[in-house]
Amino acid sequence: MFERKQFSRAAVVAAIAGLAAIAPAKAEDTVKVGLILPMTGGQASTGKQIENAIKLYMQQKGDTVAGKKVEIILKDDAAIPDKTKTAAQELIVNDKVNFIAGFGVTPAALAAAPLATQAKIPEVVMAAGTSIITERSPYIVRTSFTLAQSSTIIGDWAVKNGIKKVATLTSDYAPGNDALNFFKEHFTAGGGEVVEEVKVPLANPDFAPFLQRMKDAKPDAIFVFVPAGQGGNFMKQYAERGLDKAGIKVIGPGDVTDDDLLNNMGDAVLGTVTAHLYSAAHPSQMNKDFIAAYKKAYNTRPGFMAVGGYDGIHLIYEALKKTNGDTDGTKLIEAMKGQKWESPRGPISIDPETRDIVQNIYIRKVEKVDGELYNVEFATFDAVKDLGKTKK
Amino acid sequence: MTIALETQNLEKTFGGLRVTRDLSLKIEQGARHALIGPNGAGKTTVINQLTGVLKPNSGRILLEGQDITDLPVHKRVLRGLSRTFQINQLYPDLTPLETIGLAVSERLGHGGDWWRRMGTRNDVNDEIADLLNRFHLLDVMNEQTVTLPYGKQRLLEIAVAIAGKPRVLLLDEPAAGVPESERHDILAVVGALPREVTVLLIEHDMDLVFSFADRISVLVSGALLTEGPPGQVARDPQVKAVYLGEEAVNV
Amino acid sequence: MSDLLAIDSLRAGYGEAVVLPNMSLRLAEGQVLALLGRNGTGKTTLINSIVGVTRRFSGTVALAGTDVTSLRPDQRARAGIGWVPQERNIFRSLTVEENMTAVAQPGPWTVEKVYEMFPRLKERRSNFGNQLSGGEQQMLAIGRALTLNPKVLLLDEPTEGLAPIIVEELLKAIGAITRAGGICSIIVEQNAQKILGLADRVVILERGTIVHDAPSAALKADPSVLERHLGVAGAAAH
């Protein structure tokens, strides 16, 4: 039998050891950016692209701006909101960060919102794409996209381009529902018909049965939204099922043909039409340089998540320049409003009212260029705001 | 004489095999009754039916005249039927103090008490102390059971059964595996069991059987071969045949 | 003649329990040893200790002059120990034939030879172990041990469940096999009378200790020894 008394002594020792580990960090005269990203778990590829892009930007532009050194503190939240919240609080209170940034999924971005408000520091959303996010705090600013932006446009485009019947396949979570609803609204308003609607679980190993259902519904096209990373599986099985042969096209926001995976998807993906904010084939010099540098550093093609990160850190730099290194959160967020710049994806700006991104949305078609698959842009909708908010 | 434990036409089959055949036993109040028989005679199966681990296919089991055939194990214990195991069934992590304390608490109906701490009831404490003393376990009462010498564990095994204040006690080979040097303690303890406890002893060791039992039942192939006082059983030619193998015995 | 099996000061049991406190036993080539004793006196434990499936506290076991104490049971089996376990332990998901081929080792005893001895097994060669009657299982257990072509054959109550006519033949066969050379046998029996005719030597155990070790002829001459050690009355006389 063990001795309770001695055991609890051991407990004390353990507790002291625990205390020692919690050592408060001291603030320095640097600008700190707390970067909270899913680095593990199913969304890890999002996190890695953003981290890579930020590192790349800081290599290119140096790590000092307006006389201050920019320091990135990376935390993994595995896309679990309570971890995001804890991480954000730790970063704000202990590391005294001046920005929190990242946020792979909507619930994570929302979890941190009240902290941003209370601490009065900017929350730069670089990935999550639900419309409501920026409304949750006056300190949130977004450099990624909203699903409304691309979904409405592809809805309009589809009706105008002879697609009458559409089956939808969307992941069952907020961005998926956003995509579905905005698409449906615009598509049916134009006279289109949704013949089948399937919401698939977010963590979903096999699309085959859903696709079979799509096929049996015999639509002109499938509207697809799945989170970045799952597009490859979807396209593979779309081809395997012979939906391409059956003349059923794929349309949707560009997540499904994400550039970083596109090349592995096989020829079945050819002809897929998507509306999106970024294509690796965007024909600007800036984009070419960006891709070349990214490929050189990480040996893969960047996707739109990387661009969101790249622009996010750019926005932070620009805001600091404008405030001359002043790290007051309110001033910073003011400085961010209305910023306009040229991004690898094209010209973008921050809407001064909603703090959300305003960007061009491109209609693209997957084609083969120099033996590689690319989303080739063929129509542009300029300066699209988030329709999810302008409606209200 | 009152009958403490009785079986009536007990039958048990495993698959097609009849392991208990029409077994009717009567064990008198206060008896020192031994159940013997060659390997495979089905002694353990009988014990398991008596204690409720196995259900007989047919037949009844009566404890002090009441039918207990359908009662679960723990209810039989509460009615006063306890057993020891051939292979120690103890709680390796618990101390003898805790082991016996638990058995006593359960018997007195405090087992489900989740608020009062152990050791705060004087009646329980008295009884524990008495048992520890009688079974030579006072000196090791705070040791973990798993660390005790085999003989002490064996004593604890019997003490736990006694702690249930059984009126009928089934002793399954109490001295099995005990080194010669510690054997004496066990025999002494078994010999000193209070007379009001009826004891059914299952044993291979004939020395122990004949020194202890006042009545012997011989089980062969699941059926009762004979029963009687030790002298009579010892002289029985059928018993002799079973043990020495003069003839095959057909039952 | 050299000792084929030599057990020296073996202390063995299960878990914490010591069943054999100090066992020494030697067996020469060609010998058939009858191991007698009441229930629970350690006969099976002795057999199992030779096989190597009990807990050994100390002491040694040697086979044909080679110390096998540190060998695993399977290594001992391949070194020449043929085991007919008390519970027979027929592999139930193997057919009769597979039960033998799975363990067989090269030597004079082949599956065919076993079939010659037990024609019944041949009839049931493709039946599964769990479809056999008790007697058939017993035959198979013996046949299986033989196909190992052992030097020491350990039979733990081999006649249990067999018809008398088969018992007689079986015992004869074991005698013949053993005396044909290179082999010795230990037969555990409860029924002393059955086996006295066959065995050369009788060992009686009580509480894990040898209390009688003599040629079987001597025992036949003096049945009181049996009565004392195996009977019920013997204890009553104490």
Next chain:
Amino acid sequence: MFTKVHLLSMTAILTNLFDGVAYGMLLFVLACGLAVTLGLMNFVNLAHGAFAMAGGYVCMVLVNRMGWPFFAALPLAFVSAAAIGIALERTLYRHLYTRSHLDQVLFTIGLTFMSVAAVDYIQGSSRVFINLPAALQGQFDVFGVGIGRYRLMIIVICGLLTIGLQMVLAKTRFGSRLRAAVDDPRAASGLGINVPQVFAFTFAFGCGLAGLGGALSAEILGLDPYFPLKFMIYFLIVVTVGGSSSITGPFLASLLLGIGDVAGKYYVPKMGPFVIYTMMIVILIWRPNGLFGRTAAR
């Protein structure tokens, strides 16, 4: 909306059946190694998926980076996973056979975490695909039933494997020794069968099968570093539902699960995994040792 889709047409049913069988077969090859370790050695190996992942990545590297033909890379997936399996068995696993299930669970979860992070480190966290030969892509029609070429190949390979496995178990001496070792390890050992060796070999073989399954499943289930965690639960379901005393149980359980999952997603997409979990709980309550488990033993 439902009226527009002929959900109950014969072709829809057959197509779903075909897909379900292919999915089930795949699950079986992936999980049967786990049935072996669990049923034979009574060892809970939650890291089983890691071996599958290893096979998948080996295949991917060989095909995509080194230009091997797909069918040449498959055996290598088997061999490499088996090699890792035997190495781990000899060095680590065998120390844990006698430990409690809890220890085994912790140990193998630990290994799984390590494998996830290690593969993430080496290969990145993005999902990878194996370049397939054109012959395996697409679908052909048999009386209106869409037969996916790749899935057909899975059914053929896994079917052959299953038959082969059954043959080895039933007809070879190794098979009978293995069955003997499972039936009664103590007696088998006492009769000259080197039980640990037989088990080690079997363990390695099970890992190899997982590796092969991993390579085959990349196309359908997707392959990324989180594979072992994502599919651990599926494997466990197959094994516990099927019972681990034979390979027939897991085989039938895999088919049941495959067909149930596919049909469930097709007919009641919203219910998703609900069907499967309910099925598992009901079966386990009805038969705690699985559908084909031994009820008497242990």
Next chain:
Amino acid sequence: MNASSDVGYHAQRQSRWHYGEVAFWLIVLACGFAFPTRYLIMTDILRLALFAMSLDLILGYAGIVSLGHAAFFGVGAYAAGLLALHGIINEPVLALVVAGLAAMVLGFATSFLVIRGVDLTRLMVTLGIALLLEALAERFSNITGGTDGLQGIEMQPIFGQIPFDMFGKAGFFYSLAVLFLLFLLARRVVHSPFGLSLRAIKNNPLRAAAIGIPVNRRLIAIYTLAAFYAGIAGALFTQTTAIASLDVFAFERSADLMLVLVIGGTGYLYGGLIGAVIFRMLQELFSTITPQYWQFWIGLVLVVIVLVGRQRLHRWVLYVPNLVIKQVAGRRAIVAVPESDA
């Protein structure tokens, strides 16, 4: 009677409070004042500790293994979330108890499924129940918010007096109070005859029945109580983070919990508390060093723990305190920790 009082003394040995324990709790309390900037993570540790204590009750004391303890955590979390979101019960403490009771009801209902079968069946059935609830929560997204979780939870002040603040100070002391109260209850329970009978069942169910313990009834009782604890932990989670999302049911949560308890040691109540501290610290440490690959190191720690042997490891950990006690107090050294799990 001398021997009797001796017995009484020794029987109460374990249930008596010791200086070490008092010191432990004082240190925990002191942490609340010493590290005002780390409330969130410390609250996280407290919740995890409570959750682990819940598992300890069934695993460490009754030997029931579970890979799905998150089921109760999740039910508690959603219950508290829904109560607050819809303003059904605004007072957090009351809501906490109600949420715990909700989990308790589920625990009682499922206990009948869990007490059947061997370890592996238990692992799978518990896991299955948690997965099932997760699937249900996803399915009924109109109630639960689906994958996005419950949004917009706003907690009212505790007893209408103490509001939850951004830095989690109120949350920390609230959690600490709850943990301590429930610890006291658990401590009382495990040192009662009931608690002792659980340990007996875990050690040897056959014998437990043979001395008259109604095994199943006791197991159902403790499983239900543990579900209550887990539900409270879940409700605390929702109340202190204002978040309830699907991952409260996740397998990873149950698995982590098992790790926590094993690191800390089972069967003496403090295991969950110590384990939670160590586990979170390790996680924090590793994920600070390498945010991407921290899982590898956690995995390695686990593998090493198992390979070295939990018992031996605990002995090593105790080696230094042991030595100190021996030198200073001249008393017998600590030998080992009770560890024999299912």
